[in-house]
Amino acid sequence: MKKEVVLSGIRPTGFLHLGNYFGAMRNYVRMQDEFNCYFFVANWHSLTTHPDTKELQNSVHRVIAENIACGLDPAKVALYVQSDVPEIAELYLYLNMLAYKGELEKTTTFKEKVRLQPDNVNAGLLTYPVLMASDILIHRAVKVPVGKDQEQHLEMARNFAERFNYRYGNVFPAPQAFNFGNELIKIMSLDGNGKMSKSENQMNTLYLADDDDLIRKKIMKAKTDSGPAEKNSVKPDYIENIFTLLSLVSDPSTVKKFEDDFNNCIIRYGDLKKQLAEDMVKFIKPIREKAADIQNNKDLLKKIIHQGAEKARASASATLTEVRNAIGMNY
């Protein structure tokens, strides 16, 4: 049986963090044996918000290195850089004719970015979901492992695919957001305000490149309160987030101990954070060290990126031929 096609991308706009790991990369690694996987660095997308490219090459290399350090095997998957696959840009052009200004302006991420960068509301920002749909549809992917923040973009990708199929004939399957266990994960920032992110709240975000002491320092500063007043209380979301992190990196008996302490109102948040800090150090350290080794080996990186581009272009050009045939652009 033919393996299902999986695709996902990460923007090279800064250091990767725990949200990226648990929302996206952990799933990539789990999927690489079972599916036909395409994973890429979305460097065109990063230009919509980060026009200055001084750091871009470094960031692209770091994202590739960190993905491999997290367990992705470039021999099993296509690991590539978006701008190495020009077929995506051509599909983006066709899909732009099927995307409407009104729906693009209503997109949550667009509105958020207009608020954040009112002086640079460029057309690329408006059509960001169209480029993302092109990334997905160019390989006719059906499963897209992403965090919860990307759900709306996936819905738009399905709409564009459907419109194309309706107008020109059936070329694209409908892509779905994917996470193991069916729940899309969202890792909150350590102060409980919003999600962990590459560029905002740096002291409240745990990066895969953070050194041991910085990890400890950030976790010990995480927001807590004076503890629950009643047994079996509902946890405030910033406490829930600490428990989420604990459940992701600590062993189940440790999680149970602190859950019980919370439910019995005897929890000491200082101890909880100390435990979390040590388990987090153990989790991040090997990833950080492996990523640094790969990043320093430029020849290896070049080879991996080149090999990824070849695999991605083979699949992309096959889809583009079908797209051109469907539209009738085959003279």
Ligand code: AMP
């Ligand atoms: P980005 O950093 O926005 O390019 O996101 C890359 C991938 O990481 C996407 O699949 C996101 O859904 C996921 N992601 C980013 N931040 C978080 C977060 N705080 N929690 C869960 N997933 C996230």
Ligand code: TRP
């Ligand atoms: N928009 C995604 C993010 O911000 C990155 C991305 C670009 C992507 N193209 C994609 C994710 C295609 C999945 C599939 O995280």
